[in-house]
Amino acid sequence: MKNILSKWMLTAVFALGLFSSCNTDDDQFVIDTNEPVVSDETTQLITEWNGLWLEQDKHTYGMRPNATARAIAYIHLAAYETVVDDITEFTSNTSRLENLNIDSSQRPESIDKSVALNTCYAQVINHFMYNTSSEVAVEIDIFEATKESALAENISNELLQDSRQWGSYVAAQIIAYSQTDVQAETQILEPQPLSYEPPVGEGFWTYSADQERALFPYWETVRTFVISSAETSSFPPLEYSEDTTSDYFAQMSDVYMENNAAKEEDNEELWIAEFWSDDVEGLMMSPPGRQISIANQLIIQNDLSHETSLILLLKLGFALNDAAVSTWADKYNYMVMRPNVYIQEFIDADYETNLYRFINWPNPSFPSYPSGHSCFASAAGGVFINVFGDDIDFTDRSHEGRTEFRGTPRQFNAISDMVEDAAYSRVPLGVHMHIDCTEGLRLGFEISDAVNGFDLSSN
Numbered sequence: 001m002k003n004i005l006s007k008w009m010l011t012a013v014f015a016l017g018l019f020s021s022c023n024t025d026d027d028q029f030v031i032d033t034n035e036p037v038v039s040d041e042t043t044q045l046i047t048e049w050n051g052l053w054l055e056q057d058k059h060t061y062g063m064r065p066n067a068t069a070r071a072i073a074y075i076h077l078a079a080y081e082t083v084v085d086d087i088t089e090f091t092s093n094t095s096r097l098e099n100l101n102i103d104s105s106q107r108p109e110s111i112d113k114s115v116a117l118n119t120c121y122a123q124v125i126n127h128f129m130y131n132t133s134s135e136v137a138v139e140i141d142i143f144e145a146t147k148e149s150a151l152a153e154n155i156s157n158e159l160l161q162d163s164r165q166w167g168s169y170v171a172a173q174i175i176a177y178s179q180t181d182v183q184a185e186t187q188i189l190e191p192q193p194l195s196y197e198p199p200v201g202e203g204f205w206t207y208s209a210d211q212e213r214a215l216f217p218y219w220e221t222v223r224t225f226v227i228s229s230a231e232t233s234s235f236p237p238l239e240y241s242e243d244t245t246s247d248y249f250a251q252m253s254d255v256y257m258e259n260n261a262a263k264e265e266d267n268e269e270l271w272i273a274e275f276w277s278d279d280v281e282g283l284m285m286s287p288p289g290r291q292i293s294i295a296n297q298l299i300i301q302n303d304l305s306h307e308t309s310l311i312l313l314l315k316l317g318f319a320l321n322d323a324a325v326s327t328w329a330d331k332y333n334y335m336v337m338r339p340n341v342y343i344q345e346f347i348d349a350d351y352e353t354n355l356y357r358f359i360n361w362p363n364p365s366f367p368s369y370p371s372g373h374s375c376f377a378s379a380a381g382g383v384f385i386n387v388f389g390d391d392i393d394f395t396d397r398s399h400e401g402r403t404e405f406r407g408t409p410r411q412f413n414a415i416s417d418m419v420e421d422a423a424y425s426r427v428p429l430g431v432h433m434h435i436d437c438t439e440g441l442r443l444g445f446e447i448s449d450a451v452n453g454f455d456l457s458s459n
Helices: 002-017 041-058 066-086 113-128 134-154 157-179 182-187 247-265 268-275 287-301 306-334 339-346 372-388 415-424 434-452
Strands: 391-396 410-414
Touching: 041 066, 041 113, 041 134, 041 287, 041 306, 066 113, 066 157, 066 182, 066 287, 066 306, 113 134, 113 157, 134 157, 157 182, 247 268, 247 339, 247 434, 268 410, 287 306, 287 372, 287 391, 306 372, 306 434, 372 415, 372 434, 391 415, 410 415, 415 434
Parallel strands: none
Antiparallel strands: 391 410
């Protein structure tokens, strides 16, 4: 166990502070170097790029969670396609995904997988993380050049050029494929469209200020990879009621009591709420990005081969993308209000969520049911269970060392326990009812079941 922890600590330094501690007066960045944390050199490269991506994710604005989930899917599709010809019994997705066109005859006879991946990652991350601060975005070019310099030491110039060419070709084809999804390409340009006004109804979600306008209200029309929102099942929420004896009122009362108890007692529930929040741009990674952080840790802890790592990350990306589409379809179908609106009107006018101290408005800017956090957690969790099994000694160190919020690592003996911890964290945070989390949890596992059954070996 000590070995595993020391391995993770090395990569945590990379992932969470790769460049920030080395920013000089002339804005140049110096890259820290670490000893390998896995035995497979290509897996090492994958985990390092994931670490850099997590830093990009934290400082990318106007994307979370939907466009971020989409970005994850395309980035890891590109990585998989770069190397798939060398993975025994697995094939390209060109025959499975309409409009994806990767001509294998363009691949040179010999490539260096790591060089090709390095080139591909740089181009797709730069493209799909499209709204990152310039100070952080420059890290991509610096890291690509630094890694290529190291990788090129023991290979010929011809092999270097061929490998770089293949990685660039695959990246361009994946970017071109993404652009055939016109709905997504249009919506990412205006995540809070002024044209959208929420329908009016009893208990319906609405916004109170421009900052709280509907976020990605049309996302159900975006491309899915494995299972569409029309194919996932959907269970309606409890009927809205203002009756103090109703189940709906009881759900809202639970939120009120758990939120306030967590705040007043500064207890484990507040730790759980803040540990899984991932709501705040510039401070935390995104909710889908959190699952990449967990995947990276699991890859390192289990010393996975690059083949297994690429397949895991591909399926994780598909699951997160499809979870965003189905969850947002249901959110804007059911239009369930956020707890703070109900609680302030019928229980306590002075109620504040435990999220409020981090942001300028009390809630995420979209309807409450089902919970997106819960769906992302179970969609990812189902993929993890399929690879690693449920029973696992795992400590999530995604926020280790953070002092702005409670990021102290949490230890889990089962992936399903970790998923539930994440899913129901939204109640003591004060932004979701239990029913929101339960439905998100159910929906995510349904999506992961479909993704786990997605056959990557068929032609």
